[in-house]
Amino acid sequence: MSSVLTIRGGVPLTGRVTVRGAKNLVPKAMVAALLGSEPSVLRNVPEIKDVEVVTSLLQLHGVTVVKDPESGDLTLDPKDAKTASSTAIDAHAGDSRIPILLCGPLIHAIGEAFIPDLGGCKIGDRPIDYHLNVLRQFGAVVEKRPGGIHISAPNGLHGAKISLPYPSVGATEQVLLSATRAEGITELIGAATEPEIIDLIAVLQKMGAIISVQTDRTIRIEGVKDLRGYNHRALPDRNESASWASAALVTRGDIFVEGASQRDMMTFLNTYRKVGGGMDIGDDGIRFYHQGGKLSPLVLETDVHPGFMTDWQQPLVVALTQAEGVSIVHETVYENRFGFTEALARMGANIQVHRECLGSVPCRFGQRNFLHSAVISGPTPLRGTDIDIPDLRGGFSHLIAALAATGTSRVTGIDIINRGYERFTEKLAGLGADFDITTTK
Numbered sequence: 002m003s004s005v006l007t008i009r010g011g012v013p014l015t016g017r018v019t020v021r022g023a024k025n026l027v028p029k030a031m032v033a034a035l036l037g038s039e040p041s042v043l044r045n046v047p048e049i050k051d052v053e054v055v056t057s058l059l060q061l062h063g064v065t066v067v068k069d070p071e072s073g074d075l076t077l078d079p080k081d082a083k084t085a086s087s088t089a090i091d092a093h094a095g096d097s098r099i100p101i102l103l104c105g106p107l108i109h110a111i112g113e114a115f116i117p118d119l120g121g122c123k124i125g126d127r128p129i130d131y132h133l134n135v136l137r138q139f140g141a142v143v144e145k146r147p148g149g150i151h152i153s154a155p156n157g158l159h160g161a162k163i164s165l166p167y168p169s170v171g172a173t174e175q176v177l178l179s180a181t182r183a184e185g186i187t188e189l190i191g192a193a194t195e196p197e198i199i200d201l202i203a204v205l206q207k208m209g210a211i212i213s214v215q216t217d218r219t220i221r222i223e224g225v226k227d228l229r230g231y232n233h234r235a236l237p238d239r240n241e242s243a244s245w246a247s248a249a250l251v252t253r254g255d256i257f258v259e260g261a262s263q264r265d266m267m268t269f270l271n272t273y274r275k276v277g278g279g280m281d282i283g284d285d286g287i288r289f290y291h292q293g294g295k296l297s298p299l300v301l302e303t304d305v306h307p308g309f310m311t312d313w314q315q316p317l318v319v320a321l322t323q324a325e326g327v328s329i330v331h332e333t334v335y336e337n338r339f340g341f342t343e344a345l346a347r348m349g350a351n352i353q354v355h356r357e358c359l360g361s362v363p364c365r366f367g368q369r370n371f372l373h374s375a376v377i378s379g380p381t382p383l384r385g386t387d388i389d390i391p392d393l394r395g396g397f398s399h400l401i402a403a404l405a406a407t408g409t410s411r412v413t414g415i416d417i418i419n420r421g422y423e424r425f426t427e428k429l430a431g432l433g434a435d436f437d438i439t440t441t442k
């Protein structure tokens with residue numbers, strides 16, 4: 002089945018949306034439940050595709066996953082964990098990036114892991130070399146098999162001194178999920194410290210893990226033999242919150258994002274204010290709105306936390322097409338995250354992408370053939386067009402551009418958006434967007 006959105010643009014998005022648990026934490030907390038000797042309860046779980054994929058993978062491995070029909074809370078019981086058939090696991094090849102994080106927990110639970118080829122957004126090569134190196138340093142044996150990789154640890158996992166070449170979110174989580182029940186002490190140097198990682202550490206601490214985070218990107222984990230279950234409310238999705246904030250600016254609207262958390266979004270909020278966006282920060286959420294005047298251009302570089310998150314970049318670029326003057330955006334996390342600007346250019350935006358590093362943050366992509374800097378001149382009116390969605394955030398960016406544009410846009414590939422935005426068409430309808438959906442077999 003595939004769905005097509007026909008969007009009639011030009012309506013400011015106005016109203017309220019609720020944001021629940023973070024896509025970049027919830028599936029990982031679900032994986033952590035495998036490390037416990039008793040059931041865990043995860044609250045504030047959104048209905049998104051990555052949660053479905055991980056539910057299915059855990060169930061294939063014998064974990065009972067029960068969803069409360071009213072609250073949506075998940076109870077995950079790992080007591081009957083078992084090896085799954087590789088054909089069944091294969092069916093999830095290309096669905097998500099989470100399966101690689103099952104390695105450590107599956108080795109602890111059942112002694113081995115078969116991991117299907119990963120999916121996730123195509124915004125660069127996205128290798129898994131750091132993950133495999135980390136696992137080898139813990140004593141795991143990694144073998145390439147058709148459709149995926151097999152991991153075992155004939156002598157168990159042992160703590161190690163590990164240094165990451167780049168503060169990778171996934172590789173840091175790989176270390177955390179492998180080290181908590183490994184024998185001995187692990188020291189991780191060059192760790193990522195995104196809020197979702199700190200929330201995963203909170204989950205593991207509830208389970209009985211001993212983990213300390215130093216201010217110099219060093220994380221120390223003292224391995225323990227057994228872990229309990231946890232009861233945890235997932236932190237809210239700061240990336241979805243930032244997306245709705247950009248939607249308010251792009252469509253000249255006014256959106257209260259219930260659940261948006263100031264503490265996890267400080268860098269985004271500073272940038273939003275510099276562009277000229279309005280915000281009222283409350284205890285239960287943040288109101289984001291267009292203040293009616295001109296938007297200001299920006300010079301911006303994406304970076305690891307506490308820098309400007311790469312997942313915020315694409316929706317904000319759409320807002321910068323409406324700013325008065327020239328903005329420069331240097332993407333330093335992924336080498337190929339500007340492909341979505343091609344559709345914006347067809348809609349009338351003035352965006353040039355460059356191979357050079359147009360910024361001051363040292364970047365791994367500089368002397369190579371990657372179009373990873375963008376120069377955006379505005380304001381340019383946007384007009385509706387046909388768009389095929391390329392990835393999650395690029396897709397959301399296309400939606401908000403189409404919602405702001407004059408005329409009609411026909412948008413295909415919208416199922417990708419369900420990976421990270423819960424019930425997004427219901428939310429858009431609630432904000433007054435003018436669109437139809439047709440679904441074909």
Ligand SMILES: CC(=O)N[C@H]1[C@@H](OP(=O)(O)OP(=O)(O)OC[C@H]2O[C@@H](n3ccc(=O)[nH]c3=O)[C@H](O)[C@@H]2O)O[C@H](CO)[C@@H](O)[C@@H]1O
Nearest residue numbers: 025098127128129130131132169170171172311312334335
């Ligand atoms: C499910 C999830 O949480 N996804 C997030 C996670 O992705 P993910 O965990 O995949 O991103 P990483 O932080 O690992 O990737 C950062 C950079 O490191 C490189 N790298 C990573 C691993 C590796 O083994 N080798 C390697 O070279 C990547 O290609 C990329 O250039 O963090 C990203 C950076 O905040 C976010 O954009 C994603 O939304």
Ligand SMILES: C=C(OP(=O)(O)O)C(=O)O
Nearest residue numbers: 098121122312393394421
């Ligand atoms: C890049 C993203 O996700 P993933 O790592 O799941 O592909 C994202 O959420 O923008």
